[in-house]
Amino acid sequence: MQKKLQQLIELLPEVNVIGTTDKTVTDITADSRVVQQGSLFIALKGAHVDGHKFLGKAAEAGAAAALVEDVPTVIPEGLTLLQVKDVRKAMEIIAPFFFDYPGKNMRMIGVTGTNGKTTSTNIIRQVLKSAGFKCGMIGTINVLIDEESIVSHNTTPDVVDLQKFLYRMKEAGCRYVVMEVSSHALALKRVAGIEYDTAVLTNITEDHLDFHKTMEAYREAKSLLFEHLTDGEKPNKTAVFNADEPASKIIEARTKAAYLTYGMGKENDIYPLAYEVGAKGMNLCLHTPAGDMDLHLNITGKFNVYNVMCAVGALLAEKIDKVEIEKVLNGFAGVPGRFQLVEAGQPYTVIVDYAHTPDGLENVLNTARLITKGRLWAVFGCGGDRDNKKRPIMGGIALQLADDVVVTSDNPRSEDPEKIIDQIEVALQPVPEGKTVTRIADRKEAIYYALAHAGDKDVIMIAGKGHENYQILKDRTIHFDDKEVVEEYWKGKKA
Numbered sequence: 001m002q003k004k005l006q007q008l009i010e011l012l013p014e015v016n017v018i019g020t021t022d023k024t025v026t027d028i029t030a031d032s033r034v035v036q037q038g039s040l041f042i043a044l045k046g047a048h049v050d051g052h053k054f055l056g057k058a059a060e061a062g063a064a065a066a067l068v069e070d071v072p073t074v075i076p077e078g079l080t081l082l083q084v085k086d087v088r089k090a091m092e093i094i095a096p097f098f099f100d101y102p103g104k105n106m107r108m109i110g111v112t113g114t115n116g117k118t119t120s121t122n123i124i125r126q127v128l129k130s131a132g133f134k135c136g137m138i139g140t141i142n143v144l145i146d147e148e149s150i151v152s153h154n155t156t157p158d159v160v161d162l163q164k165f166l167y168r169m170k171e172a173g174c175r176y177v178v179m180e181v182s183s184h185a186l187a188l189k190r191v192a193g194i195e196y197d198t199a200v201l202t203n204i205t206e207d208h209l210d211f212h213k214t215m216e217a218y219r220e221a222k223s224l225l226f227e228h229l230t231d232g233e234k235p236n237k238t239a240v241f242n243a244d245e246p247a248s249k250i251i252e253a254r255t256k257a258a259y260l261t262y263g264m265g266k267e268n269d270i271y272p273l274a275y276e277v278g279a280k281g282m283n284l285c286l287h288t289p290a291g292d293m294d295l296h297l298n299i300t301g302k303f304n305v306y307n308v309m310c311a312v313g314a315l316l317a318e319k320i321d322k323v324e325i326e327k328v329l330n331g332f333a334g335v336p337g338r339f340q341l342v343e344a345g346q347p348y349t350v351i352v353d354y355a356h357t358p359d360g361l362e363n364v365l366n367t368a369r370l371i372t373k374g375r376l377w378a379v380f381g382c383g384g385d386r387d388n389k390k391r392p393i394m395g396g397i398a399l400q401l402a403d404d405v406v407v408t409s410d411n412p413r414s415e416d417p418e419k420i421i422d423q424i425e426v427a428l429q430p431v432p433e434g435k436t437v438t439r440i441a442d443r444k445e446a447i448y449y450a451l452a453h454a455g456d457k458d459v460i461m462i463a464g465k466g467h468e469n470y471q472i473l474k475d476r477t478i479h480f481d482d483k484e485v486v487e488e489y490w491k492g493k494k495a
């Protein structure tokens with residue numbers, strides 16, 4: 001992929017060019033560490049550092065030009081500067097153009113909502129693959145360029161990385177892309193230049209208020225996916241809504257696209273005729289416009305009934321065969337770290353789950369209660385540098401729904417772990433008779449405590465970090481994996 005620098009300059013309405021323009025741009029990036037010979041380096045002012053600091057490094061690495069807001073006193077030799085008022089706006093224009101708008105050549109399915117995106121997108125991808133389509137996927141755990149897996153840093157990457165991934169997917173022959181579209185991505189326009197074919201809403205519950213400030217602003221960000229669905233040239237757009245999510249009605253009124261609804265009520269296009277939740281799976285009979293589906297799933301919980309309906313909605317919007325959907329759903333093994341049972345030879349049940357929001361925690365504890373014959377344990381914490389309003393709410397939910405609560409650390413990031421726990425603990429008192437609350441900041445010790453004190457019939461829910469194999473501390477990131485901690489404990493016990 002390459003473009004003449006002059007072509008990029010012509011895209012920008014107001015630009016001050018310093019240096020020669022007769023150059024070829026071979027790549028674009030906002031990270032000086034990956035600049036190659038001929039790259040256009042985009043200097044972004046980030047939350048931690050100003051990308052303008054790295055103009056020298058970019059030039060040394062061979063950058064042909066740089067997109068900047070500020071012109072340095074000493075311009076690195078050989079670097080052409082494109083000075084604009086707003087680098088982010090310019091980047092939203094340049095990135096999709098540079099990669100020839102790859103989203104136009106593939107069917108794009110975007111899934112937004114607070115919880116359930118990773119689960120639903122994984123189901124959708126597996127069905128599309130099984131139906132014979134090469135498929136790209138972008139989400140919290142990984143980016144998949146057909147079968148090639150790349151570990152994710154964000155749920156939805158920034159505009160340049162996103163367009164680069166889409167380009168690689170197009171080159172790999174992908175017919176479909178299914179992606180998680182986070183509210184950050186919508187608010188920060190990371191998805192600029194993408195025209196979706198099918199847009200899906202899971203739910204909107206409390207999270208990310210550090211960023212959006214109010215639930216209304218959070219909903220408005222999610223709404224953008226649907227409001228802009230019919231912009232552009234692609235035909236046959238469909239929105240898929242969770243009718244049990246109150247925000248759906250508001251958003252529905254704002255989209256001009258045709259839509260499908262799913263929910264518990266019979267007035268919806270997709271609804272359950274019956275379901276039965278078990279420890280390791282569930283039976284689900286689903287009414288759909290393509291006929292009833294008889295499903296025997298390896299994932300469980302009412303929240304997963306919603307995720308299945310959401311995925312089925314997207315797949316039917318894409319006119320995928322019902323038989324194919326049923327076949328794949330019946331074999332779907334679940335997503336790592338989502339209600340994942342850990343088998344380490346222990347007498348009780350241990351579940352690792354990614355619940356890091358009040359709604360997520362409530363759902364998984366309610367589901368776990370259905371399969372608990374003894375006491376229900378909740379081991380959890382809350383992430384640092386994230387919405388702190390959710391902390392006492394999650395504390396209250398844990399105390400209400402579990403018998404034994406062990407409050408610990410999640411990813412403390414730059415915050416003091418003890419102070420985060422203080423904010424959760426506000427809601428962990430008074431402790432009702434028959435329940436216990438234990439505070440252990442060290443996550444490994446907290447998990448060990450639950451493992452050492454649980455009875456044979458108990459269920460231990462270790463929530464918040466799911467698939468994550470790291471813990472982000474103030475000064476460093478360490479290897480940490482909830483599942484491994486459980487396995488190590490039991491290995492030691494048996495030795």
Ligand SMILES: CC(=O)N[C@H]1[C@@H](OP(=O)(O)OP(=O)(O)OC[C@H]2O[C@@H](n3ccc(=O)[nH]c3=O)[C@H](O)[C@@H]2O)O[C@H](CO)[C@@H](O)[C@@H]1O[C@H](C)C(=O)N[C@@H](C)C(=O)N[C@H](CCC(=O)O)C(=O)O
Binds near residue numbers: 033051
């Ligand atoms: C608050 C936020 O969104 N931050 C994102 C932002 O980072 P930042 O502003 O801190 O960047 P920075 O470190 O200050 O660097 C500024 C610029 O200098 C560049 N740089 C930096 C160092 C260097 O040596 N050379 C260099 O060029 C960086 O590449 C960057 O372009 O730009 C980075 C690169 O695109 C993102 O990875 C990063 O997401 C961080 C990791 C993050 O935690 N984001 C969360 C809040 C987020 O976006 N979450 C949503 C929702 C999650 C969900 O609910 O599923 C998501 O979509 O992930």
Ligand SMILES: Nc1ncnc2c1ncn2[C@@H]1O[C@H](COP(=O)(O)OP(=O)(O)OP(=O)(O)O)[C@@H](O)[C@H]1O
Binds near residue numbers: 117303354356
């Ligand atoms: N439909 C749902 N409704 C409520 N909670 C859910 C739902 N699906 C999953 N959960 C809970 O949320 C957790 C995260 O699920 P998942 O990873 O599918 O969501 P996500 O939207 O991708 O999350 P993230 O925004 O962090 O990427 C699960 O581990 C479970 O606890």
Ligand SMILES: N[C@H](CCC[C@H](N)C(=O)O)C(=O)O
Binds near residue numbers: 382
């Ligand atoms: N995508 C979410 C994941 C949170 C996971 C949890 N373990 C935490 O660190 O808070 C976020 O960045 O807010």
Ligand SMILES: [Mg+2]
Binds near residue numbers: 139141
């Ligand atoms: Mg996700």
